[in-house]
Amino acid sequence: MEIKTPIVEIEHVNKSYHRGTRTIPVLVDITLDIGEGEFLALMGPSGSGKSTLLNLIAALDNVDSGLIRVGGIDITKLTETELAAWRSVNVGFIFQFYNLIPVLTAFENVELPLLLTGLSRGERRQHVELALQVVNLANRMDHYPGQLSGGEQQRVAIARAIVTDPTILVADEPTGDLDRVAAEEILELMDRLNLESHKTIIMVTHDPRAAKKAHTIRHLDKGILNNVHSQAAP
Amino acid sequence: MYILKLLLRNAFRHKLRTSLTILSITIAILAFGLLRTFISAWYAGAEASSASRLVTRNAISLIFPLPLSYKDKIRQVDGVKQFAWGTWFAGIYIDEKNFFANYAIDAKDYMALYPEFILPPDQKKAFLNDRKGFCAGRKLIERYHWKIGDTVILKGTIYPGNWEFVLRGIYHGRDESTDERLFFFHWDYLNETVKKTSPRRADQVGWYVVEVTDPNRAAEVAQAIDKTFKNSLAETLTETEKSFFLSFISMVGAIIVAIQLVSFVVIIIIIAVAANTMAMTARERIGEYAIFKTLGFRGWRIAGMIIGESLLLTMIGCLFGIALTPPAAKVFGKIVGTYFPTFRVEIETIYMDIGASILVGLCAAIIPTWRAVRIRIADGLRRIG
Numbered sequence: 001m002e003i004k005t006p007i008v009e010i011e012h013v014n015k016s017y018h019r020g021t022r023t024i025p026v027l028v029d030i031t032l033d034i035g036e037g038e039f040l041a042l043m044g045p046s047g048s049g050k051s052t053l054l055n056l057i058a059a060l061d062n063v064d065s066g067l068i069r070v071g072g073i074d075i076t077k078l079t080e081t082e083l084a085a086w087r088s089v090n091v092g093f094i095f096q097f098y099n100l101i102p103v104l105t106a107f108e109n110v111e112l113p114l115l116l117t118g119l120s121r122g123e124r125r126q127h128v129e130l131a132l133q134v135v136n137l138a139n140r141m142d143h144y145p146g147q148l149s150g151g152e153q154q155r156v157a158i159a160r161a162i163v164t165d166p167t168i169l170v171a172d173e174p175t176g177d178l179d180r181v182a183a184e185e186i187l188e189l190m191d192r193l194n195l196e197s198h199k200t201i202i203m204v205t206h207d208p209r210a211a212k213k214a215h216t217i218r219h220l221d222k223g224i225l226n227n228v229h230s231q232a233a234p
Numbered sequence: 235m236y237i238l239k240l241l242l243r244n245a246f247r248h249k250l251r252t253s254l255t256i257l258s259i260t261i262a263i264l265a266f267g268l269l270r271t272f273i274s275a276w277y278a279g280a281e282a283s284s285a286s287r288l289v290t291r292n293a294i295s296l297i298f299p300l301p302l303s304y305k306d307k308i309r310q311v312d313g314v315k316q317f318a319w320g321t322w323f324a325g326i327y328i329d330e331k332n333f334f335a336n337y338a339i340d341a342k343d344y345m346a347l348y349p350e351f352i353l354p355p356d357q358k359k360a361f362l363n364d365r366k367g368f369c370a371g372r373k374l375i376e377r378y379h380w381k382i383g384d385t386v387i388l389k390g391t392i393y394p395g396n397w398e399f400v401l402r403g404i405y406h407g408r409d410e411s412t413d414e415r416l417f418f419f420h421w422d423y424l425n426e427t428v429k430k431t432s433p434r435r436a437d438q439v440g441w442y443v444v445e446v447t448d449p450n451r452a453a454e455v456a457q458a459i460d461k462t463f464k465n466s467l468a469e470t471l472t473e474t475e476k477s478f479f480l481s482f483i484s485m486v487g488a489i490i491v492a493i494q495l496v497s498f499v500v501i502i503i504i505i506a507v508a509a510n511t512m513a514m515t516a517r518e519r520i521g522e523y524a525i526f527k528t529l530g531f532r533g534w535r536i537a538g539m540i541i542g543e544s545l546l547l548t549m550i551g552c553l554f555g556i557a558l559t560p561p562a563a564k565v566f567g568k569i570v571g572t573y574f575p576t577f578r579v580e581i582e583t584i585y586m587d588i589g590a591s592i593l594v595g596l597c598a599a600i601i602p603t604w605r606a607v608r609i610r611i612a613d614g615l616r617r618i619g
Binding site: 052055058060061081084085087088089093095097099101102103104108111112113115116160 | 236239240243244247521522525526527528529530531532610611612615618
């Protein structure tokens with residue numbers, strides 16, 4: 001298998017949650033490299049820590065110990081303010097429940113991350129239209145999330161994730177709330193983003209069919225990362 | 235623009251809840267505005283008073299009279315430009331519910347002291363020439379539909395009997411704050427009658443109004459007048475017209491304090507109403523705030539959204555409340571108009587409405603903002619789905 005330059009480097013990461021006086025270890029000594037342009041699937045049973053690991057990579061949560069470097073930057077050393085700025089540029093998020101803002105149209109939802117950039121209104125419009133064309137929703141840009149199907153909403157979410165051209169895309173159960181056909185469309189789209197735009201994608205999933213789209217599958221069990229299970233890209 | 239659009243759409247996401255909140259704020263601002271107008275109305279007389287006029291009354295109490303003979307000594311006090319006197323008559327027109335202030339005055343000099351009461355020259359002449367004549371303010375005339383030449387009978391309470399007067403003049407106020415509900419008649423008419431019925435009460439006046447040559451010397455002149463009558467049978471207390479009015483207001487000070495307290499309680503109630511709405515809103519949207527944070531929005535931007543929405547709701551309610559206050563004050567003014575020279579919404583009241591609404595908007599948003607800003611992204615995202 002070809003070894004790509006790691007874009008994400010995780011070294012000896014530990015994470016636990018506290019429930020009252022009890023400390024519950026969630027991730028135990030995780031070490032993992034994710035190559036640039038890789039499509040990685042993280043699998044495992046509920047409570048195995050896969051979403052927690054994804055949150056740590058995307059800087060949505062803090063490690064207890066260890067180091068995470070993304071694009072050469074040790075994100076565990078950044079302050080909350082620096083992390084907010086870093087996320088807005090480097091990470092695109094795709095969630096199971098789409099997480100669109102219901103009072104904003106598809107266009108406005110996709111435009112949201114661009115508000116934090118110095119782009120003019122016209123430039124923002126160009127970027128948003130391009131992102132919506134990529135997900136094949138240019139004709140639905142004035143629709144509100146409530147007027148779109150689940151699959152369409154997830155495509156808007158993907159457009160929002162890619163509109164800033166981030167370093168990595170993180171997806172937490174992106175097909176978990178979709179029917180089979182819509183799920184297949186979303187996976188095809190993600191696959192296309194990976195192959196054509198060379199986006200690094202890290203996806204958490206329960207669904208073996210979704211995981212099949214990934215280049216690499218890693219299994220987590222009780223916070224411990226198991227051996228590599230690689231597969232060729234289709 | 236984008237943020238304003240977001241605020242507006244968020245604010246009206248729950249139309250019924252938002253409408254009820256705005257309605258509550260509107261009613262509260264209306265109540266607050268009316269209560270403040272009520273308080274302003276109490277002070278309207280004092281605000282309209284002249285800095286160059288002093289009032290000399292009995293030092294014991296206003297209900298005790300002063301001898302008419304004091305006029306000669308007052309005239310001699312240095313700094314006195316002109317003066318007149320008046321007496322509270324307390325007459326009733328037909329029924330006690332028809333209350334209005336009626337005074338017996340030293341007409342010629344009294345009218346000269348009050349240039350804010352504007353009387354047409356022919357009417358003034360007619361009034362001064364008729365000892366049984368009276369003049370009254372425009373609003374009082376309108377209330378009872380009197381016409382020049384009409385005879386009006388007042389039933390005396392302090393001075394018993396039925397007193398007959400003929401309307402000779404209708405004055406209107408020079409300023410908006412001038413009281414146009416007063417009834418003036420000749421003190422000479424009162425005194426002549428009293429001389430016949432109860433001579434011991436004759437040649438006495440309720441107070442003297444003194445105009446000073448220089449308003450800056452008002453305190454000095456007041457002291458000089460009081461010194462003149464020191465150790466006499468009826469010692470005097472001379473004060474500025476404003477202080478004189480304020481001493482009246484102080485008699486009902488407890489009522490005014492109670493009204494002020496109620497007006498602030500109204501504000502506290504709307505803070506609670508708005509805070510409840512904002513707390514519900516923020517709790518429902520905690521997941522969305524986590525999404526904003528995920529996308530890189532910092533805490534202050536999220537705080538801006540919540541505070542902005544809270545201010546938007548309160549300011550919409552405030553605008554409706556402000557718009558409704560003048561018509562409500564007009565209706566209210568008709569009911570209580572007899573007791574106040576003017577009952578109008580002051581610009582200061584509008585400023586207080588706006589200030590109170592901003593305060594409500596900010597206070598209501600404090601706790602929801604604090605919660606939303608502090609929430610960890612992972613915890614917030616977990617609330618979705």
